[in-house]
Amino acid sequence: MNDGILAAAHPCDIVKGSYETWKSSAEEVGVVIVGGGVAGLTAAKTLIENDYTNLLILEADNRIGGRVRTIREGSVLVEEGAEWIHGGSRNPLFKIAKSLKAVARNRPNSSWDWRVRTNQGDPGNAGKFNRLENLIEKTEKNGILRPYYDDSYGQFFVDRYPRAYGNGWNNTLGRAWFHFLEKLVNSDEGSYDWLDISARDADKYVDYGTDRNWKNGYDTLIDYLEDSIPNNVIRKSTPVCKIFWDSLENDKVLLVTNGGNYSYMANFVIFTASVGHLKERHNQLFQPSLPSSVIKNLNGIELGLADKIQIGWSEPWWGTQNPLDLLILWSEFKLPKDMEWLYGVVEAFSIHQQTNVLQMFVTGSDATQMEELPQETVKQHVRQLLSEATGLQVPEPSFFRRSQWGLNPWTRGSFSSYITLAGNEGGLRRRKQLAVPLKNSKGSKVLLWAGEHTHNTRYSTVDGALSSGKREAKKLLRIMKRKM
Ligand SMILES: Cc1cc2nc3c(=O)[nH]c(=O)nc-3n(C[C@H](O)[C@H](O)[C@H](O)COP(=O)(O)OP(=O)(O)OC[C@H]3O[C@@H](n4cnc5c(N)ncnc54)[C@H](O)[C@@H]3O)c2cc1C
Incomplete structure (x- = not known):
């Protein structure tokens, strides 16, 4: 792990306010999705397609897409992040690209x-x-x-x-x-x-x-996902800096954003930020601290650069x-x-x-x-x-x-979150261990984990992120149904 990058200052280092003020001024919402990358957008799309619309995506950056970022300058088009669709018909992403007639000829x-x-x-x-x-x-x-x-x-x-x-x-x-x-x-x-x-x-x-490319940029996918999400669901430039996930009074989760200037009270959270961000910030982000089993798993995985x-x-x-x-x-x-x-x-x-x-x-x-x-x-x-x-x-x-990508405070790395030798020795064997929902002290599942790093077999890919977003949205729909 890169200590130089980890030592850098973070936009969430200074959060002003108190729990009581954040709680009393919080905007109420059913589901908050942290992160507007492929996993977050797909989770939102899946909830909406299943008629669940009381949700918000809180995205730290001033753009959505996360590690999918197409750059256009004059006649030049390059991909700063994801570039290839890894594989053909077995890849759900390939099917989407094909349906949009957006696959380039190799x-x-x-x-x-x-x-x-x-x-x-x-x-x-x-x-x-x-x-x-x-x-x-x-x-x-x-x-x-x-x-x-x-x-x-x-x-x-x-x-x-x-x-x-x-x-x-x-x-x-x-x-x-x-x-x-x-x-x-x-x-x-x-x-x-x-x-x-x-x-x-x-x-x-x-x-x-075989790898394929997008004809007109990977952001074709972001446009496609965004098309199914109403504008007012996505809040850009809204970094989540604190998550109070184990309230003593109820099953709700309080999220503090923008250095403490705004807060949200949610019934459920789907958390999709990269494992690089999680590893760097979980201590400051989660109140109370994450359970030691979760931290142990995070210590056993690395986001490469x-x-x-x-x-x-x-x-x-x-x-x-x-x-x-x-x-x-x-x-x-x-x-x-x-x-x-x-x-x-x-x-x-x-x-x-x-x-x-x-x-x-x-x-x-x-x-x-x-x-x-x-x-x-x-x-x-x-x-x-x-x-x-x-x-x-x-x-x-x-x-x-x-x-x-290493200096980017919202990723702190690029792709291939890999289990390390120490992680393997410590018992981290399958990514699904990273996708076990967080239960509060009353035993309610309040926070779910998505993102490429949580996919068992297609980690480090866009399709892995996409499938993880879908998986957690469906899991949440089942949890909500049981609670009704
Ligand atoms: C250089 C590079 C090349 C790659 N090449 C390929 C490729 O060719 N093919 C392929 O399939 N995959 C590739 N990948 C991997 C692929 O891009 C990722 O696996 C995928 O995009 C991850 O999506 P995600 O939604 O899990 O995470 P992200 O895209 O990281 O989305 C998470 C979102 O959460 C936001 N966020 C983080 N912290 C907070 C916070 N506290 N509050 C609010 N928002 C927050 C971030 O800004 C981000 O938008 C590449 C990645 C990189 C960087």
């Missing part, structure tokens, strides 16, 4: 200008990449990770790498490919350290097949009109301290919407270092890397963005 493999270079521009052996891809794919096969259930996901790769790579695995290029593999796995998993991901947990993820860098030009400069996929092998590590985060960049590829825009992932502690640098510095570092790896002049870009 580029044929043959259209790519595919290059493998060391960071100094020497060519690398592309065949090695296929071997590493095969190794990653093997982990999706039944049973292969089983011997590692009490060990880490990364350990599987450490053990299997020499055989997968073949002769020379320990020479300069062999080590460069190993570094590549580690960064690739960390970027797939969004993890800080592949040696910290429980292999048992990694084995729970169910793969739904994966950032994107997007850099674009009016024309491609790499000598062809084809989309570029450049794999970068770090064969020497001699960068000055402030550039060391670049070791985390091992691939630069054209995004599906525009050939002229290249995207790079940077994860874990490399991402933390990148987030803290000025944007202009990041841009210069990236230009230098691209230029040295391709041996070409890289012109001044016309477009540049980098994400800062």
Whole structure:
């Protein structure tokens, strides 16, 4: 976990007022949904479709969508957060996208200008990449990770790498490919350290097949969800800073927002904020503190950090009109301290919407270092890397963005909430343990948990978030029915 990010100030650090004033001035509502990301919006849509309309979504940010965020600048469209629909017909999201005629056609493999270079521009052996891809794919096969259930996901790769790579695995290029593999796995998993991901947990993820893209941006989904929710249900710029969930007088939950300036009294809450936010804030957020079993589970899960860098030009400069996929092998590590985060960049590829825009992932502690640098510095570092790896002049870009999901106080991370080795040892085995409703001291279920991290098999995805929102809304409808 990144202590630097956790130590940063938070907008909810100062909350003014008292319980009595908040209680007496609170706005009454049936259900409050905390968070207007995919899970929160889907929970609201499900309640409304089942004729339950006495609800509010309280969203901290001045926009909805959470970790789905499409950016449009001039003719450029990029995704700061979620990008792919992971899989076809088994994925409920794919079905929605298909019904909206919003699935983009995948580029044929043959259209790519595919290059493998060391960071100094020497060519690398592309065949090695296929071997590493095969190794990653093997982990999706039944049973292969089983011997590692009490060990880490990364350990599987450490053990299997020499055989997968073949002769020379320990020479300069062999080590460069190993570094590549580690960064690739960390970027797939969004993890800080592949040696910290429980292999048992990694084995729970169910793969739904080929990735697809949205034709006109991921926010097509947000518009679709928002369409079924009346305007007055969504309150943006309304951060929930305190939740009094165990009232002695009744079964109601008091929520304090906007630094103590406004409050709500709800019968039920569906809480959908990221596990990064939860881990950082649960002590200040919940009054009384969450039960120790809940805190123990939170300590056993981590939200990884994966950032994107997007850099674009009016024309491609790499000598062809084809989309570029450049794999970068770090064969020497001699960068000055402030550039060391670049070791985390091992691939630069054209995004599906525009050939002229290249995207790079940077994860874990490399991402933390990148987030803290000025944007202009990041841009210069990236230009230098691209230029040295391709041996070409890289012109001044016309477009540049980098994400800062770790510094975002409402996420504190990006994707793949993963159960850690310590979490596995402590008995956290299934995400459904994170979705057990919070009961007050009278035994009433008053707060339900949704969000990608609570999905057993599709954690870290948009469809996982969507299904979790639906699941908790239905659970709540059953609870309300029993109470009537
Ligand atoms: C860089 C990146 C790439 C990704 N790529 C993919 C991909 O290709 N495919 C895929 O399927 N998934 C991808 N994901 C993951 C996907 O975006 C998430 O799993 C999903 O969007 C999570 O939705 P959610 O509703 O659970 O959480 P969130 O989207 O985090 O929504 C929670 C909401 O709660 C709000 N909030 C937080 N705290 C408070 C508070 N105290 N009070 C009020 N509101 C609060 C937040 O502002 C946010 O809007 C990616 C994510 C990132 C960051």
